Amino acid sequence: MNYKMIKYNLGAVLKIESILLVIPLIVSFIYQENNYMYFLIPIVISLLLGQLFSYKKPENKTIHAKEGFITVALVWIILSFFSALPLYLSQEIPSFTDAYFETVSGFTTTGSTILNDIEALSHSMLFIRSFNHWIGGMGILVFALMFIPTADARSLQIMKAEVPGPIVGKLVSRIKMTARILYIIYAVMTAILVILLCFGGMPLFDSLLSAFGTAGTGGFAIKSNSIQYYNSAYIDIVITVFMILFGINFNLFYLSIAKKTIKAMKSEELKYYLLIIGAAILLIMVNARGIFPNIFENFRHVSFQVSSFITTTGYTSTNFDLWPNFSRDVLLLLMFIGGCAGSTAGGLKVSRIVILFKMGIKQIKKTLHPHSVASVKFEERKADDAMQSSITAYLFIYLLLFVASMMIISLDQFDFYSNFSAVATSINNVGPGFNAFGATSNFSALSDLSKWTMTLNMLIGRLEIYPILLLFIPTTWREK
Amino acid sequence: MKIVVIGCGKIGYALVKSLSEEGHELVVIDQDVEAIEDIVSVSDVLGIHGHGANYDIQVEADVKNANLTIAVTNSDELNIVCCMMAKKMGSRHTIARVRNTEYFKYLQYMKEQLGLSLMLNPEAQTAIEISRILRFPSALKVEAFAKGGVDLIELKIKNDSPLIGLSLAAIHPKFKAKILVCTIKRNDDVFIPDGNVVLQENDAIYLTASKDQMQLFLEAIGSKKKQTRKVMIIGGGRIAYYLAKELQNSNVQITIIEQDLAKCESLSENLPFVTVIHGDGTDHELLDEEGLLTTDACVALTGFDEENVVISLYAESKNVHKVITKVSHIRLDGLLDSIGINCVVSSNVVSVNHITRYVRAMVNSKRSNSIVTLYNLVNNRVEAIEFSVTEAADYLDIPLSELKLKSNLLIASIIRERKLIIPEGKSTIQLNDKVIVVTTNKYMKHLEEILEK
Numbered sequence: 005m006n007y008k009m010i011k012y013n014l015g016a017v018l019k020i021e022s023i024l025l026v027i028p029l030i031v032s033f034i035y036q037e038n039n040y041m042y043f044l045i046p047i048v049i050s051l052l053l054g055q056l057f058s059y060k061k062p063e064n065k066t067i068h069a070k071e072g073f074i075t076v077a078l079v080w081i082i083l084s085f086f087s088a089l090p091l092y093l094s095q096e097i098p099s100f101t102d103a104y105f106e107t108v109s110g111f112t113t114t115g116s117t118i119l120n121d122i123e124a125l126s127h128s129m130l131f132i133r134s135f136n137h138w139i140g141g142m143g144i145l146v147f148a149l150m151f152i153p154t155a156d157a158r159s160l161q162i163m164k165a166e167v168p169g170p171i172v173g174k175l176v177s178r179i180k181m182t183a184r185i186l187y188i189i190y191a192v193m194t195a196i197l198v199i200l201l202c203f204g205g206m207p208l209f210d211s212l213l214s215a216f217g218t219a220g221t222g223g224f225a226i227k228s229n230s231i232q233y234y235n236s237a238y239i240d241i242v243i244t245v246f247m248i249l250f251g252i253n254f255n256l257f258y259l260s261i262a263k264k265t266i267k268a269m270k271s272e273e274l275k276y277y278l279l280i281i282g283a284a285i286l287l288i289m290v291n292a293r294g295i296f297p298n299i300f301e302n303f304r305h306v307s308f309q310v311s312s313f314i315t316t317t318g319y320t321s322t323n324f325d326l327w328p329n330f331s332r333d334v335l336l337l338l339m340f341i342g343g344c345a346g347s348t349a350g351g352l353k354v355s356r357i358v359i360l361f362k363m364g365i366k367q368i369k370k371t372l373h374p375h376s377v378a379s380v381k382f383e384e385r386k387a388d389d390a391m392q393s394s395i396t397a398y399l400f401i402y403l404l405l406f407v408a409s410m411m412i413i414s415l416d417q418f419d420f421y422s423n424f425s426a427v428a429t430s431i432n433n434v435g436p437g438f439n440a441f442g443a444t445s446n447f448s449a450l451s452d453l454s455k456w457t458m459t460l461n462m463l464i465g466r467l468e469i470y471p472i473l474l475l476f477i478p479t480t481w482r483e484k
Numbered sequence: 485m486k487i488v489v490i491g492c493g494k495i496g497y498a499l500v501k502s503l504s505e506e507g508h509e510l511v512v513i514d515q516d517v518e519a520i521e522d523i524v525s526v527s528d529v530l531g532i533h534g535h536g537a538n539y540d541i542q543v544e545a546d547v548k549n550a551n552l553t554i555a556v557t558n559s560d561e562l563n564i565v566c567c568m569m570a571k572k573m574g575s576r577h578t579i580a581r582v583r584n585t586e587y588f589k590y591l592q593y594m595k596e597q598l599g600l601s602l603m604l605n606p607e608a609q610t611a612i613e614i615s616r617i618l619r620f621p622s623a624l625k626v627e628a629f630a631k632g633g634v635d636l637i638e639l640k641i642k643n644d645s646p647l648i649g650l651s652l653a654a655i656h657p658k659f660k661a662k663i664l665v666c667t668i669k670r671n672d673d674v675f676i677p678d679g680n681v682v683l684q685e686n687d688a689i690y691l692t693a694s695k696d697q698m699q700l701f702l703e704a705i706g707s708k709k710k711q712t713r714k715v716m717i718i719g720g721g722r723i724a725y726y727l728a729k730e731l732q733n734s735n736v737q738i739t740i741i742e743q744d745l746a747k748c749e750s751l752s753e754n755l756p757f758v759t760v761i762h763g764d765g766t767d768h769e770l771l772d773e774e775g776l777l778t779t780d781a782c783v784a785l786t787g788f789d790e791e792n793v794v795i796s797l798y799a800e801s802k803n804v805h806k807v808i809t810k811v812s813h814i815r816l817d818g819l820l821d822s823i824g825i826n827c828v829v830s831s832n833v834v835s836v837n838h839i840t841r842y843v844r845a846m847v848n849s850k851r852s853n854s855i856v857t858l859y860n861l862v863n864n865r866v867e868a869i870e871f872s873v874t875e876a877a878d879y880l881d882i883p884l885s886e887l888k889l890k891s892n893l894l895i896a897s898i899i900r901e902r903k904l905i906i907p908e909g910k911s912t913i914q915l916n917d918k919v920i921v922v923t924t925n926k927y928m929k930h931l932e933e934i935l936e937k
Contacts, residue, residue, distance in 0.1 A: 069525075160525060177486075177509040177530040388517075 005481070006071050008062035013075050013162075014082065015057025017148050021083050022051040027135060028090070032128035039094050039128060046089040070480065072161030076145060077471035080463055083144060084108045087136055096129050101452045108459045110136030111144070112466035113348060115223025115318040115435030116458070118448040122228050127209065133224050134213040140466070141220025141250075141348035142190050143167060149183040165471050167346060175258050189257050190348075194219040197246045204238040218246050221349045223318030223435035229444065230320040237304055240321045244308045248281065251315035251343030272383050273344050277314075277354045284310045284338055288331040295327060313338040316350035318435020325442035332438055336425060339432045350433030350465050352402070356395050359387050363396070401469055405461070406431060412457045416450055426450075430461040485509070485847060488550045488575065490536035490566045491557030492519040494812060495581065495606065498836045499556065503843060504529050511545045536566045548574040552601075552846065554839060556581045567600055577601040577846065579839060583722065602842055609838055610831040611726030614808055617827065618712045618731070618781055620702075621806040624688065624827045627859045627868065634692060634897050634904055634920065636666070636859065636868055640826055641687045646705055653679035661701035663693040664906050666896045666922035667866050674865045676894045676924060688826075690861055690868075690922070692896045694904040712736060712806065714779040718765035718795050719786035720747045723810065723831065727783065728755045739774055741765045766791055768798060781806035789813055796825050847929070861922075868896065871919045871931040879935060885909035888936040893923035895934070 029043040067075075088100070088107035097103040102118045109116045110133050119125065125133075139147060143166040160179055175182045194215050201211035210226060217224050227233035231243060256271055288306045296302035308321040313335045324335060342351015362380045369378055380387045409427045418426075418440045425437035426447070436443055447458065464472045474480045485508045489500050492514035500523055504510050510529040513536045514520050520531035534541035536557060547553055553570035555563035560582045567578035579602040587594055588605060595603055616626045623637040641647055650658065652665050668677050669688040683689070693701060713736060717724045720742030728738050738758045742748045745762055752760040763770045765786055776782060782799040784792035789811045796809040808827045809820065820828055837859065859868040873880070879887055884895060884907055898905040899918040905911060913919055921934060
């Protein structure tokens with residue numbers, strides 16, 4: 005284990021964090037909120053620590069997968085700490101547990117909140133919450149990778165650990181350029197969304213923050229009743245479309261824009277992703293038709309809610325908790341599927357689900373014809389045994405953690421459906437749950453233990469289990 | 485520069501690593517997924533899984549806009565096809581690894597017709613390197629600069645050497661030979677010395693001098709300049725063939741020991757001046773019988789690294805004056821040093837250096853004061869670079885002692901009008917000189933970079 009290099013990388017990211025914290029500070033100046041100190045303190049501390057950690061570049065620069073995972077896990081934990089400081093220091097969120105929960109929920113693009121009265125928060129604090137979505141969506145380390153000198157070649161390990169999905173590919177030879185391309189696509193799409201929202205009559209500040217939430221597939225609203233507050237069909241539809249877009253693998257955007265190939269359109273994952281969305285909308289529209297006055301209203305809210313859940317954003321345009329049970333179950337299932345690999349969405353990812361399905365079919369065939377030879381193909385390539393077993397193992401660990409977390413949360417005496425949805429929403433980075441944690445409610449009623457469990461779940465879900473899990477495995481720290 | 489490398493075997497791997505570290509943009513194509521995953525996890529390059537001569541794959545690799553395409557797969561023909569396709573698609577330059585001797589008979593014609601910029605034959609290059617070492621038997625390695633006008637020699641200081649305990653400044657007064665020690669490798673440290681450094685046993689030193697001064701020096705320190713007259717080559721592969729050809733005209737008696745009868749026959753057919761022995765090269769008695777004890781040099785060139793190491797150890801134990809070991813696994817290099825095998829040649833390293841040099845020349849062909857040749861020394865930890873001073877600059881005509889040079893480099897020699905100057909404090913760099921710089925600061929591209937900013 006190359007501790008020195010981990011420390012060095014942490015330092016570098018801390019310095020970037022101190023710069024990122026300047027942005028909400030500027031917001032604080034614009035709105036003259038007189039809470040500068042609460043930003044300045046974490047800025048100074050993280051800058052000093054960062055300077056201290058990255059003062060001297062270690063001679064041994066080798067990073068293996070292990071160091072990559074640990075770096076990513078530590079970066080996310082420590083960064084959430086520094087970003088939580090303004091909320092806590094200003095006492096706008098009086099409990100540190102709550103402040104940390106809120107920040108991790110931001111960074112991991114979950115969007116679950118413990119705030120009863122969101123409108124009471126100052127502008128700068130609202131801004132930092134949503135801005136965390138935007139940074140966390142694409143990844144803070146991918147952000148950092150944009151600035152590394154070209155000589156550090158082994159950073160792919162870090163990117164692999166941070167970008168969601170079973171397969172991580174580079175777009176161009178240089179990892180730095182890949183990171184830049186990703187962030188350019190991300191930023192341009194966000195900017196377009198902000199402009200469109202402003203057109204719809206949303207104030208600039210609200211548009212910006214809603215766009216951050218949509219882009220990162222986060223879902224922090226700045227009003228207690230989320231997007232419902234604006235009560236505009238235009239805004240609902242714009243956000244629906246963009247939620248779906250941000251749930252698509254960003255590589256496809258690059259390929260279709262820069263290389264003008266139609267390869268992007270042929271992506272199997274994209275096909276299934278759109279198929280699932282379509283099917284879910286159709287099912288719910290039929291099931292919940294009695295609730296809405298007309299078919300347009302029906303389509304508007306159902307498509308919004310379906311996109312919101314499958315991309316794990318978690319915005320609400322209506323109180324979906326009032327929908328029939330079947331519809332709610334469909335939404336709950338969508339949480340687990342999640343978006344495409346390489347997008348900002350959470351969940352298990354469509355690619356994993358599709359491969360698992362194909363493996364299941366293969367196994368059934370094999371039972372019928374024991375001597376048959378069948379291979380699982382995905383995106384026109386064979387998913388080899390190593391990949392298949394890594395996906396099944398992933399699913400198993402995922403379920404194991406799910407059950408364990410549910411046991412802890414059930415200590416709080418809520419009903420099964422609430423507990424189940426709370427764990428599902430945190431580990432899949434969605435946002436709202438059902439029943440006790442539904443669209444009109446929040447997570448403030450949970451005990452501290454449950455909040456920490458959910459915080460951990462959010463990190464586990466965002467970083468796809470292994471980085472966080474490795475922190476708790478003693479062999480990771482044992483020197484060979 | 486944008487470079488596409490097709491084939492990620494041993495050479496491909498080393499090549500990609502080295503070129504990527506120099507800051508080029510690389511795309512690697514290989515049919516083996518694992519090979520691609522390996523290289524992508526250690527180097528910042530784009531890996532593409534597929535057949536190198538597949539049109540779609542080449543399009544995906546953007547060969548069209550590549551400055552250079554290098555094909556180093558196992559098959560000569562595939563390499564040639566890949567390069568021809570790449571050339572047609574728009575790649576500016578192409579390099580193919582071609583090993584079959586048949587293709588080399590009309591090298592120029594082949595190159596022109598196939599549109600290749602360079603046909604790389606690793607075995608032939610390795611043979612040239614070995615023959616160069618054989619010319620200076622007391623050196624571990626010999627590199628030629630300025631078209632052979634300057635030699636850079638690696639020497640190991642043995643326990644009976646008169647150099648032990650001597651500071652570098654004291655060498656000239658004592659031996660009356662003008663030489664310059666450029667680099668010292670002591671244990672695992674590699675550094676560029678100044679005059680006060682005292683030499684110790686087991687140091688490996690790189691030194692440069694003109695041919696006659698070098699001769700003088702080697703005689704003076706007792707490394708008696710014994711001409712290589714008898715060479716025993718074990719393993720009759722392609723390198724052995726090329727090596728025998730290289731040595732053909734230098735009045736050397738050559739014995740090749742080869743296990744495979746068919747190979748022996750073809751060798752004796754093609755190399756009538758060589759004694760070809762059919763037998764097992766690891767058989768000590770056979771080696772003794774064929775006169776290992778009386779040979780001046782033993783070159784182990786079998787296809788197996790292990791066999792070569794064992795043969796070399798045996799030859800060392802019999803005090804053969806010069807033992808050269810061929811290894812394919814580049815990573816073994818450091819290990820071998822520790823068991824007493826000092827003179828190691830690897831056709832992969834030779835190939836990589838050759839291509840790297842070509843790429844650098846490409847990069848610098850249009851720039852001023854550019855690199856002519858480049859050598860990687862001491863396991864790639866030091867570089868010796870030959871610059872050509874082609875245009876005026878403000879550091880010219882100033883005595884070196886007044887220039888603020890970086891600490892980790894040394895100006896090893898200046899060649900002016902075909903005459904070698906071993907630089908001193910009062911020497912100057914002038915227009916049209918060739919300057920050789922030895923440095924631990926890698927990736928130098930311009931002569932200006934010798935100056936402290």
